[in-house]
Amino acid sequence: MGDTPRRLDPRMDRASAAIVLGCEPRQVGPCVRCRGLTVRYGKQAQPICPACQAKQKRTER
Numbered sequence: 001m002g003d004t005p006r007r008l009d010p011r012m013d014r015a016s017a018a019i020v021l022g023c024e025p026r027q028v029g030p031c032v033r034c035r036g037l038t039v040r041y042g043k044q045a046q047p048i049c050p051a052c053q054a055k056q057k058r059t060e061r
Contacts, residue, residue: 005050007036 008017014025017037021028029040031049038049046053 005054007031007034007049007051008038010037012037024040 008020010030014028017028019027021039023039023044027039027042028037031038031052032047032053036049037053039046
């Protein structure tokens with residue numbers, strides 16, 4: 001299977017987080033669940049970060 005997404009520390013600078021997330025730095029913001037960084041704004045907005053989404057999918061099984 002694939003790698004489990006990891007939480008991006010909110011202290012990480014927005015430019016580095018944007019590279020990891022594949023978006024623009026201005027689109028980076030906090031996850032509503034864990035406060036880790038995610039693509040929070042724009043067309044690809046995800047208010048819940050990939051790490052929390054993966055965790056939710058694991059608990060739903």
